[in-house]
Structures are given as C-alpha cells and as structure tokens.
Amino acid sequence: MHQEGPPGEVDLVQLDRDHPGFRDPVYRARRNHIARIALEHRSGQPVPDAPYTEAEHAVWSTVWQTLGPLHRAHVVSDLVDLQDRLGLQRDRIPQLSALNPRLFAASGFRMEPVAGLVAARTFLVRLGQGVFLSTQYVRHHSRPFYTPEPDVLHELIGHAASLMHPGVAAVNQAMGRAAGVATEAEVARLSRVYWYTVEFGLALEAGQLRAVGAGLLSSCGELARIHDGPELRDFDPDAMGATPYDPTDYQPWLYVAPSLDAMLNGVTRWVEEGRWRDGVAPPVTEGAGPLC
Numbered sequence: 001m002h003q004e005g006p007p008g009e010v011d012l013v014q015l016d017r018d019h020p021g022f023r024d025p026v027y028r029a030r031r032n033h034i035a036r037i038a039l040e041h042r043s044g045q046p047v048p049d050a051p052y053t054e055a056e057h058a059v060w061s062t063v064w065q066t067l068g069p070l071h072r073a074h075v076v077s078d079l080v081d082l083q084d085r086l087g088l089q090r091d092r093i094p095q096l097s098a099l100n101p102r103l104f105a106a107s108g109f110r111m112e113p114v115a116g117l118v119a120a121r122t123f124l125v126r127l128g129q130g131v132f133l134s135t136q137y138v139r140h141h142s143r144p145f146y147t148p149e150p151d152v153l154h155e156l157i158g159h160a161a162s163l164m165h166p167g168v169a170a171v172n173q174a175m176g177r178a179a180g181v182a183t184e185a186e187v188a189r190l191s192r193v194y195w196y197t198v199e200f201g202l203a204l205e206a207g208q209l210r211a212v213g214a215g216l217l218s219s220c221g222e223l224a225r226i227h228d229g230p231e232l233r234d235f236d237p238d239a240m241g242a243t244p245y246d247p248t249d250y251q252p253w254l255y256v257a258p259s260l261d262a263m264l265n266g267v268t269r270w271v272e273e274g275r276w277r278d279g280v281a282p283p284v285t286e287g288a289g290p291l292c
C-alpha cells in the first residue's frame with residue numbers, strides 16, 4: 001500500500017526492489033488490476049477474466065515449450081494425461097473460468113482468485129470447502145523461467161490438472177477438513193506434509209523417479225534437477241510433518257513414495273488417523289509457512 005504507482009492509483013501489490021517487474025509501471029498497474037479482481041471476488045460467483053497481454057501469453061507459451069518435454073520425461077503419466085483431459089492449452093493462458101466447469105465435474109473442486117500468498121490455514125481450510133485459491137497474475141515477461149512468488153503458471157501447470165485426480169482431490173479435501181479444527185502447531189504439520197507431497201512430492205513409476213508435486217511440474221529448474229539435485233528421502237509423512245520447508249530456494253531434500261497411489265493413500269490415511277495431532281506427533285516450534 002505504500003509503493004509508488006501511477007498517479008491517483010493505490011498500489012495493492014508490493015513488489016520487492018529485486019522483483020523483475022519492479023521498474024515496469026505497466027506490469028505493476030496490471031498486477032494491481034489483477035489483485036483487485038481477487039479482492040473484489042465473492043466466493044461462488046463467476047471468476048472475472050484476467051487481462052493478459054500478448055507478452056504474458058508468450059511467457060506461458062515459452063515455458064510450455066521447455067516444460068512439455070520435461071513433463072513427458074519426468075512427470076507421472078497419470079498427471080500428464082490429465083492435462084489433456086482438462087484441455088490445458090499451450091499457446092494462451094487459460095482463464096480460471098474456462099477451466100472450472102471441467103475441474104468441478106471431475107472432482108468437485110473449483111479455482112477462485114487470490115491476490116498472492118496466503119496463510120497456510122486459510123489456504124487449507126478453503127480446500128476443505130472444494131475451493132483451490134489460485135493467483136491469476138503472470139511472472140514478468142523479462143524472466144520467463146523465474147518467479148519469486150507462485151503465479152498463474154504454477155497454479156495451472158502445477159495444480160489444475162492434478163486436482164482432477166480423485167486421489168489428489170481426496171488429499172486436498174482431507175487436509176482442508178483437518179485444518180479447520182487444527183491448532184497452530186497442527187497446521188504447521190499439515191502444511192509441511194502438503195508441501196512435501198502435493199507441492200514437491202516424488203513417486204516411483206515402473207521403477208523410475210517421477211515428479212508429482214506442483215512446484216516441480218511448474219518449474220523447469222526444479223524438474224530438471226530431481227535426479228541429481230535434492231537429497232532423496234523415503235516417503236514418511238511423520239518425518240515430513242517434523243521438517244520445515246523453505247519456499248524461496250531450490251529444495252534441498254525431497255521425499256519419494258513407492259507409487260503415486262501409495263503417496264496419495266498414505267497422506268490421506270495419515271490425515272484421517274490424526275497423526276498430525278498435538279500429543280501424537282512431536283512438538284513443533286516453528287509456525288507454518290505460506291502456501292499457494
């Protein structure tokens with residue numbers, strides 16, 4: 001609210017000085033416009049379209065040109081197939097309103113706009129209501145392979161198609177229901193398990209390491225390094241719940257499930273058995289990080 005913007009307009013969005021769009025008044029004006037869409041949106045109402053520029057559509061297309069082959073090589077096949085079922089076009093950024101009917105028909109989820117990162121509890125509780133809070137803005141066109149914050153490329157390339165999978169939808173719903181009655185420490189455990197599975201989970205498929213998490217699917221850099229970058233740990237929700245995460249850098253360790261179904265069933269069971277509860281899990285000293 002205290003950043004300079006076009007005359008007469010209040011800045012809704014704060015960009016750090018090292019953000020690629022910090023010195024671009026056109027970009028900042030559009031970020032404000034897109035943030036206003038989210039702030040003025042009422043849940044359950046149709047989601048207004050975001051006004052993407054040709055430069056932003058070009059970012060989407062450029063990223064897909066690199067991610068497409070990476071997905072075919074490194075992402076679990078069920079999730080790649082769902083991208084086609086959702087109709088995720090590669091040349092234009094889809095609007096949330098265009099994807100929601102197919103998403104809702106498949107799993108009961110819909111995507112609603114949010115201005116930026118939100119508290120873990122807010123994000124998770126909305127999942128329990130069948131709502132996935134999604135940013136609509138696009139990273140700055142000068143750096144198509146870099147974003148300091150989750151943007152619509154992360155939401156749509158990473159999450160949208162996966163949410164059509166019944167097992168992924170079940171994990172999201174279970175997490176959301178739990179967050180609605182959780183203490184702060186319990187939300188921290190839930191958000192960590194969410195992070196290491198829905199956001200950055202890995203699974204074996206026919207003996208090969210494959211990406212599941214949205215943070216991997218939407219990042220050329222993270223996806224290209226899964227085999228030789230992070231320390232690979234065995235799938236263990238109790239251990240994940242006790243392990244903080246850093247959303248600002250490449251992930252130093254990731255957890256590998258024996259299969260996609262083993263991951264999804266394992267997380268849902270972990271939630272439903274209440275192993276995130278205070279008194280059941282080890283004490284947590286750090287709060288939950290943001291989720292998006």
Ligand SMILES: [Fe+2]
Nearest residue numbers: 199214215292
């Ligand atoms: Fe995400």
